[in-house]
Amino acid sequence: MGGVSIPSPADSAFLRVCRGEARTAGSPADRVPVWFMRQAGRSLPEYRALRGDGTILDAIAKPDVAAEITLQPVRRYGVDAAILYSDIVVPIAAVGFGVDVAPGTGPVTEHPFSSSADLARIRPLEPELDTPYVLETVRILVGELDVPLIGFAGAPFTVASYLVEGRPSRTYARTKALMHGEPELWHELMTRLTDLAIASLRSQVEAGAAAVQLFDSWVGDLSAADYRRFVQPHTARVFAEVGDLDVPRIHFGVHTGELLADLAGTSPDVMGVDWRVPLDIAGERIGPALAVQGNLDPALCLAPWTVVEPEVRRVLAEGARHPGGHVFNLGHGVLPETDPAILERIVEVVHAEPSPGSAGGDAS
Amino acid sequence: MGGVSIPSPADSAFLRVCRGEARTAGSPADRVPVWFMRQAGRSLPEYRALRGDGTILDAIAKPDVAAEITLQPVRRYGVDAAILYSDIVVPIAAVGFGVDVAPGTGPVTEHPFSSSADLARIRPLEPELDTPYVLETVRILVGELDVPLIGFAGAPFTVASYLVEGRPSRTYARTKALMHGEPELWHELMTRLTDLAIASLRSQVEAGAAAVQLFDSWVGDLSAADYRRFVQPHTARVFAEVGDLDVPRIHFGVHTGELLADLAGTSPDVMGVDWRVPLDIAGERIGPALAVQGNLDPALCLAPWTVVEPEVRRVLAEGARHPGGHVFNLGHGVLPETDPAILERIVEVVHAEPSPGSAGGDAS
Numbered sequence: 001m002g003g004v005s006i007p008s009p010a011d012s013a014f015l016r017v018c019r020g021e022a023r024t025a026g027s028p029a030d031r032v033p034v035w036f037m038r039q040a041g042r043s044l045p046e047y048r049a050l051r052g053d054g055t056i057l058d059a060i061a062k063p064d065v066a067a068e069i070t071l072q073p074v075r076r077y078g079v080d081a082a083i084l085y086s087d088i089v090v091p092i093a094a095v096g097f098g099v100d101v102a103p104g105t106g107p108v109t110e111h112p113f114s115s116s117a118d119l120a121r122i123r124p125l126e127p128e129l130d131t132p133y134v135l136e137t138v139r140i141l142v143g144e145l146d147v148p149l150i151g152f153a154g155a156p157f158t159v160a161s162y163l164v165e166g167r168p169s170r171t172y173a174r175t176k177a178l179m180h181g182e183p184e185l186w187h188e189l190m191t192r193l194t195d196l197a198i199a200s201l202r203s204q205v206e207a208g209a210a211a212v213q214l215f216d217s218w219v220g221d222l223s224a225a226d227y228r229r230f231v232q233p234h235t236a237r238v239f240a241e242v243g244d245l246d247v248p249r250i251h252f253g254v255h256t257g258e259l260l261a262d263l264a265g266t267s268p269d270v271m272g273v274d275w276r277v278p279l280d281i282a283g284e285r286i287g288p289a290l291a292v293q294g295n296l297d298p299a300l301c302l303a304p305w306t307v308v309e310p311e312v313r314r315v316l317a318e319g320a321r322h323p324g325g326h327v328f329n330l331g332h333g334v335l336p337e338t339d340p341a342i343l344e345r346i347v348e349v350v351h352a353e354p355s356p357g358s359a360g361g362d363a364s
Numbered sequence: 365m366g367g368v369s370i371p372s373p374a375d376s377a378f379l380r381v382c383r384g385e386a387r388t389a390g391s392p393a394d395r396v397p398v399w400f401m402r403q404a405g406r407s408l409p410e411y412r413a414l415r416g417d418g419t420i421l422d423a424i425a426k427p428d429v430a431a432e433i434t435l436q437p438v439r440r441y442g443v444d445a446a447i448l449y450s451d452i453v454v455p456i457a458a459v460g461f462g463v464d465v466a467p468g469t470g471p472v473t474e475h476p477f478s479s480s481a482d483l484a485r486i487r488p489l490e491p492e493l494d495t496p497y498v499l500e501t502v503r504i505l506v507g508e509l510d511v512p513l514i515g516f517a518g519a520p521f522t523v524a525s526y527l528v529e530g531r532p533s534r535t536y537a538r539t540k541a542l543m544h545g546e547p548e549l550w551h552e553l554m555t556r557l558t559d560l561a562i563a564s565l566r567s568q569v570e571a572g573a574a575a576v577q578l579f580d581s582w583v584g585d586l587s588a589a590d591y592r593r594f595v596q597p598h599t600a601r602v603f604a605e606v607g608d609l610d611v612p613r614i615h616f617g618v619h620t621g622e623l624l625a626d627l628a629g630t631s632p633d634v635m636g637v638d639w640r641v642p643l644d645i646a647g648e649r650i651g652p653a654l655a656v657q658g659n660l661d662p663a664l665c666l667a668p669w670t671v672v673e674p675e676v677r678r679v680l681a682e683g684a685r686h687p688g689g690h691v692f693n694l695g696h697g698v699l700p701e702t703d704p705a706i707l708e709r710i711v712e713v714v715h716a717e718p719s720p721g722s723a724g725g726d727a728s
Contacts, residue, residue, distance in 0.1 A: 173663040173699055180664060180671040223639055223661065225678075257622045258640045275587055276622045297587065299537040300544060307544040314589075335537055 012148055014080040017291050017325040018248030018270050032326055033080035034350040038333030039073035040085040044340055046072050056101045060086050063136035070141055077347050081148050088154025088215055091200045094130040097121045112166035116185055122192040127203030135207040142208030151204030155216030156193035157231045172221050179230045190234040198241045205245045213250040214238055220255025227262050236266040254332050260285040275331030283322030291325035298330045301338045308342055312349050376512055378444040381655050381689040382612030382634050396690055397444035398714040402697030403437035404449040410436050420465045424450050427500035434505055441711050445512050452518025452579055455564045458494040461485045476530035480549055486556040491567030499571040506572035515568030519580030520557035521595045536585050543594045554598040562605045569609045577614040578602055584619025591626050600630040618696050624649040639695030647686030655689035662694045665702045672706055676713050
């Protein structure tokens, strides 16, 4: 009926697709919802102006700053969800493991995890005591946002890889040596990081987050056999132990083409897919019960709009062929050098697309 | 019949498997051949002693040094093939593009490829004039080796990515912007790099190399649609234009699970597979006509032998299920920190394995 009104957080297109309601017969026709991983920060000039010279962990620890950074892309792009401005190492840093985020590098730790003695450095997270600023940020945002807020955590494997390697890795050689060479110690490490993820996600939802995403960014480096043996049970426990909160649970990693069925086996509600696997093919691997999220190549957003637009339409068409529903996103995070104007136009194109569930506009 | 004699280069297990003869009914029973990508250099103490402080391009330009580095792993490990000690940027550096290999970083260029004016920096390769040291190294080796020598080149996409990005990249954003934004310029760049690869491979074979490998190491970052449109025709031309030389042609890249059928469409004889896809599953994607090469995770070679051995046996079992034949290798290059003793033991295990074509030892 003319213009599209902004949905309330409790009844948004984003949440309906995540919950599988978009594919229910007789459900209201929705537009395809869209948000961008890493939409908050990096590429936005208003972010760089606000952030100043401190570290990312400094900015995250200031609720007014973190809330504003979270809001900036929602205002600018008109996306259908906000994602909390935070970092996957926040919980492990908060319990005193000794980890920082080095500008231009990523998570680093001076004393990597290497033996059972290091387990003592990973005590349980008490969110209200250890990360009160995260929960305060969530509470500020819930009062300001008219779209759902996504909370998030790092999956135990990806966090473990940073702790064991000491810095971002291209090979994960120490991590693999630990999991294979000392499997009992590996599983104890994973158990503690799983507990951290659960505690963090639960606290974010209890403070008002309407969905959660679990980032296992680097798990695609593992063979399927290693994934099933060393990672899958822990990830599955994260999703199981936040299941009673009744918010959609999104899972994501890159290079996961070979693992999609196993990732789906951890029982999230939505599966993020990188740009290497067309969404309809990804859908065949994960089955019709889960929604897909993705998967425009973020590197393509640096190309001219005439290149980007047909790729956006291709992703929409592939997503529409998946019966479980589609949340439009990139296939990985926004690159820092991305022109925000390109993301604005992507949102326009996605929102102008008729929803797959729509009966030719007769949706009153 | 007791001990296994070392095959002559012209009739080696390695070449027979590459040529598909191992799967011919009535062919002689072979052991599974094995060599390691990056076996020459890096992890060997005798290499570090010989190499000294110069750059890798300096060492490659000294035929006696390069030949010795090539021979070192053959002596130490007893592998079934040698691979020339060289680098994929040697031809493009030799025509004067202005590219170097920075220690600890990889290929770098101060002035990246960015416009049609840069095409003038890529003239055709005249191997005897531009890279005489490479050919001299090959000739020395052919006189010394009792196993086949593998020559190699960088595939046009991977070389292009270094020229366009200026350094190793995690996103290939400039490369993708160029291919999508200026497809004519992209194809002209690829055409010239294809010509370079063809000229280099032909000259290495004419000097005595008995097989060639084309490394498209980073092509797995592309979607299948991009691969088919921007890369596949060029790679196919490389293999077509060395086809008359009658040496096995091996292809390899990492993260290629989604692309294996398309890579096979470029018509190599052997498909290298990284560790993410079990060899029998890779075989289903590429079809029974090609041999597979791989695919032990090189990071696992840093684990204790009790961890490595069952993984070697798993790879052997998966390779044996592929009807096209199996060349044992790692799923990517040897990591610098690898203990050479582990690689020695891997060769022992592979060579002790009965060949899939063997009729229970009755192979006289």
